[in-house]
Amino acid sequence: MRFNQLIILASTLILSVGCTKEVAVNQPASEATSPSPSSSVAAPTDSTAPAPDTVAKSGTFVAGEAPTEGMAQIVTENGERYLELDQAFKTSDRGPDLFVILHRSDNVLGSTQPPAYPLQEQDYVILGPLQKTSGAQRYPIPENVNLEDYKSAVVWCRQFNATFGVAKFDS
Secondary structure: OHHHHHHHHHHHHHHHHHHHHHHHHHHHHHOOOOOOHHHHOOOOOOOOOOOOOEEEEEEEEEEOOOOEEOEEEEEEEOOEEEEEEOOOOEEOOOOOOEEEEEEOOOOOOOOOOOOOOOOOHHHEEEEEEOOOOEOOEEEEOOOOOOHHHOOEEEEEEOOOOEEEEEEEOOO
């Protein structure tokens, strides 16, 4: 009888530790993403105060093939440009191979065919894989990208060429 109690106690302890470990592993995905180490390193300046962020463009996400909500904005910080998705950002987790892109059209959904809203390669630039399906996140914009040429931010499934959601930038 004591042996059975010992086995039950050991099993409970192992399961408790296993569950605690999983929560700790998944916890960072629910927090706002901070800039990656490579994007947070700023060039030295003579000023002791950091340069304030300036917002160049912003827009609110609308659903394409998948429910998508929140805001996207392009900011400049210490001379570097970033696309930021706000804390309210949320899209479906059902897509594989999701990316964040900038698109040339100010009417991505109207210029493509439902239900997938497929895109043409010459119309967009990829900023990077979607970091997570909800919450704040930030993507560096390469220096060679002329922001005047891009009118929207898009969450896009590359594998199936499906547009999950679009944020048209305000003029």
